[in-house]
């Protein structure tokens with residue numbers, strides 16, 4: 001059993017996860033458009049992960065006998081200055097998601113909703129990994145400067161993500 005307030009917050013987070021998924025797919029499309037197919041592949045893996053995150057919220061709301069309500073997903077940004085900017089935005093976005101998960105966790109804590117807190121614990125840990133993965137990309141891209149050869153090497157490395 002979850003309160004109406006927690007249900008609303010869970011539905012809002014479900015929407016954020018779908019929005020993340022859509023935003024990362026748009027970033028992948030940008031990477032494809034500049035022939036950085038390895039980064040595109042990395043972003044598509046991220047896209048799929050976000051879909052899985054969204055479904056975890058879907059399943060949890062139903063497991064608690066709640067009601068899932070799907071809201072509109074905004075059109076994601078299509079164009080970027082560079083792949084560096086893409087990953088800076090990935091990192092920024094993941095930090096935003098971390099804050100939203102923490103706010104939700106705080107709301108569950110305030111209501112003594114232990115089940116929701118336990119459910120959200122997985123996401124709290126996941127966000128540490130999500131931010132670290134994005135930060136690593138930003139750091140590595142920052143190291144190579146204008147070197148096209150190094151960029152292609154990193155692109156190849158990015159493709160290894162499964």
Ligand code: FEO
Pocket residue numbers: 017020049050053094097130
């Ligand atoms: Fe589902 Fe990347 O946070």
